[in-house]
Amino acid sequence: MRIIEGPISPAAISEIVVRGGTNTDSGAHSLFLGQVRKDLIKGKYVKAIEYSAYEEMVMMEANKILKSVMSEFNDLISLEILHSKGLVNAGEISLVVMVTAGHREQAIKACAKLVELIKDKLPIWKKEILEDDSEKWKQE
Amino acid sequence: MRIIEGPISPAAISEIVVRGGTNTDSGAHSLFLGQVRKDLIKGKYVKAIEYSAYEEMVMMEANKILKSVMSEFNDLISLEILHSKGLVNAGEISLVVMVTAGHREQAIKACAKLVELIKDKLPIWKKEILEDDSEKWKQE
Amino acid sequence: MEINVLFFGVLTEVTGTHRKHYRGIRSFSDLKYRIRDDFPGIENYNFRIAVNNRIVNEDPVLNDNDEVAYMPPFTGG
Amino acid sequence: MEINVLFFGVLTEVTGTHRKHYRGIRSFSDLKYRIRDDFPGIENYNFRIAVNNRIVNEDPVLNDNDEVAYMPPFTGG
Numbered sequence: 001m002r003i004i005e006g007p008i009s010p011a012a013i014s015e016i017v018v019r020g021g022t023n024t025d026s027g028a029h030s031l032f033l034g035q036v037r038k039d040l041i042k043g044k045y046v047k048a049i050e051y052s053a054y055e056e057m058v059m060m061e062a063n064k065i066l067k068s069v070m071s072e073f074n075d076l077i078s079l080e081i082l083h084s085k086g087l088v089n090a091g092e093i094s095l096v097v098m099v100t101a102g103h104r105e106q107a108i109k110a111c112a113k114l115v116e117l118i119k120d121k122l123p124i125w126k127k128e129i130l131e132d133d134s135e136k137w138k139q140e
Numbered sequence: 141m142r143i144i145e146g147p148i149s150p151a152a153i154s155e156i157v158v159r160g161g162t163n164t165d166s167g168a169h170s171l172f173l174g175q176v177r178k179d180l181i182k183g184k185y186v187k188a189i190e191y192s193a194y195e196e197m198v199m200m201e202a203n204k205i206l207k208s209v210m211s212e213f214n215d216l217i218s219l220e221i222l223h224s225k226g227l228v229n230a231g232e233i234s235l236v237v238m239v240t241a242g243h244r245e246q247a248i249k250a251c252a253k254l255v256e257l258i259k260d261k262l263p264i265w266k267k268e269i270l271e272d273d274s275e276k277w278k279q280e
Numbered sequence: 281m282e283i284n285v286l287f288f289g290v291l292t293e294v295t296g297t298h299r300k301h302y303r304g305i306r307s308f309s310d311l312k313y314r315i316r317d318d319f320p321g322i323e324n325y326n327f328r329i330a331v332n333n334r335i336v337n338e339d340p341v342l343n344d345n346d347e348v349a350y351m352p353p354f355t356g357g
Numbered sequence: 358m359e360i361n362v363l364f365f366g367v368l369t370e371v372t373g374t375h376r377k378h379y380r381g382i383r384s385f386s387d388l389k390y391r392i393r394d395d396f397p398g399i400e401n402y403n404f405r406i407a408v409n410n411r412i413v414n415e416d417p418v419l420n421d422n423d424e425v426a427y428m429p430p431f432t433g434g
Contacts, residue, residue, distance in 0.1 A: 014154030017173065024178035024231040031171040032248065033157065034434060038164035051433065054365055054426055057410040083433060091164040095434055104255060108172065112248045115434065123407070123426075124433025125366035137367040138432040174357060191356065194288055194349055197333040223356060235357055255357065263330070263349070264356025265289035277290035278355040 001062035001081040003055055007092035008082050016080055020100045026077050028104040030111035034095030036088050044130040048089045049138075054123040055085070065117045072113075075106040079114065083124060141202035141221040143195055147232035148222050156220055160240045166217050168244040170251035174235030176228050184270040188229045189278075194263040195225070205257045212253075215246040219254065223264060281305045281344045285315065289352040291327060295319045308339045311348065327352050358382045358421040362392065366429040368404060372396045385416045388425065404429050 004012070013033070020029050039046045066079050077100045084094040097114050101107035126138045144152070153173070160169050179186045206219050217240045224234040237254050241247035266278045283302045287295045300318070305311045308331075316323060330349040331340050342348075360379045364372045377395075382388045385408075393400060407426040408417050419425075 010154050010158045013157055014150050017153055018150045020173075022231070026175050026231075027177040029171075029173040029175065030251075031169075031173070032244065033160075033169040033171070034244070035166050035169065037167040037242065052365065052369075053433070054363065054407075054410075054428065057407060057426070060410050091162065091166075102177065104172065104174070108252045108255065111170075112252075115244060115248065119431070119434035121431070122433050123365065123428050123431055125429065126432045127366075137370070137429075139367075139430070192288060192292075193356065194286065194330075194333075194351065197330060197349065200333050259354070259357035261354070262356050263288065263351050263354055265352065266355045267289075277293070277352075279290075279353070 001059060001066070001083070003053060003058065003085050004082055005084075005086050007084060007088045007094065008096050012082070013093065013096055016082075016096065016098055020078065020098060023077055023100065025102060026100045027102050028100070028107040030099045030104075030107040032095070032097040032111055032115050033093050035093050036090045038090040039128070041128065041130060041136065044132055044134070046090055046128045047131045048087050048129040049094065050087050050127045050129060051083070051085045051094060052125050052127070053083070053085050057123045058083075061121045061123065065114065065121055069110050069114055069117070073101070073106040073110045075102045076110055077101055079110070081114065081118065083118070083122070087129075141199060141206070141223070143193060143198065144222055144224050145226050147224060147228045147234065148236050152222070153233065153236055156222070156236065156238055160218065160238060163217055163240065165242060166240045167242050168240070168247040170239045170244075170247040172235070172237040172251055172255050173233050175233050176230045178230040179268070181268065181270060181276065184272055184274070186230055186268045187271045188227050188269040189234065190227050190267045190269060191223070191225045191234060192265050192267070193223070193225050197263045198223075201261045201263065205254065205261055209250050209254055209257070213241070213246040213250045215242045216250055217241055219250070221254065221258065223258070223262070227269075281342055281346070283311055283342060284345070284347045285311070286347065286349040288349065289355070291322060291325060291350050291352055294321045294325060305342065308342050311342065315350070322350070325352055358419060358423070360388055360419060361422070361424045362388070363424065363426040365426065366432070368399060368402060368427050368429055371398045371402060382419065385419050388419065392427070399427070402429055
């Protein structure tokens, strides 16, 4: 798990993909990218999200999540989570999950599971910044 | 759907990701990458796979698949399939599926479904090239 | 009728070719018999047949210049 | 005991701070009352509490210099 200041760049994403490809036992990569949506909230567009994290606990919980998924699926080769902190504009990427496995079934299932666990277990909060610079903490 | 001669480069993949990010209604991208595995077959490693395709029919079937997935999931924004033809070395990528949606649930489900439909419906065949240059058509 | 026949996957090795042009074909069954005569080994393989990019299950009506494809199980993806 | 308290998400606005240091704390309940006294508005929000990065449900034993975190529902991902 890595916490990135600001948006996750396409360069960082392709670096992850290239690195995943160096293992010739891999047959399948499943990726999830979360992107900041230009939602309309009470007539105003979201122009950015500011993420804050309890970083030490995020790292600890992420380790638990990664271990539990690794032990649940026996075909996995590697797991990677990147999450932004700080300001990420609408249209930019704030979450990358990549699961590499020997075969497609487990890559896809494990990636879907990781995304849910990230939402559920990692102490990260988002505040929406609207186009008029007003702010709104996202409630669950 | 695009059929690519040879492996799908990391540059092509990141281009797809960057393009997907231009739509600010998108909240989630689910990607699947299929990679040629260095399998061991009767004591010999696979060094490459040669893909052949009935291209005209691939394009026609891909259109049907994309339409049916688009109509099954109402939150989808875009779908993309890239598949190699010709020679792809072990460790290289031969399939890219990318689904962009407003939210994660449908992005993930639609991507998994597309991968299965691609395997099931597209007239593409692979021949494994082993390290001693012997060849073996993959049987289902 | 003139019919273009395509072979894919392992069938290109069984037949030694990717494409064969047939003339004087009277029907779909006629074509199938001609192909079986030319390439008896083909009967040892599983395949489906497409006419003009559509998989056919029963005996379809062929038209002049149709494209018929012999396709072993798909293994792409 | 001395206890470091962290506030996250919307609770940083309710308390006006991200971090507050408490001295002379006798127990977990004691700490909770002190925090409630300092920031009465906090009772209007849902939150979970972690001690040294672990979520606690009952009243845990606190030790000197423990870190206590007030966390509203997670909204990351």
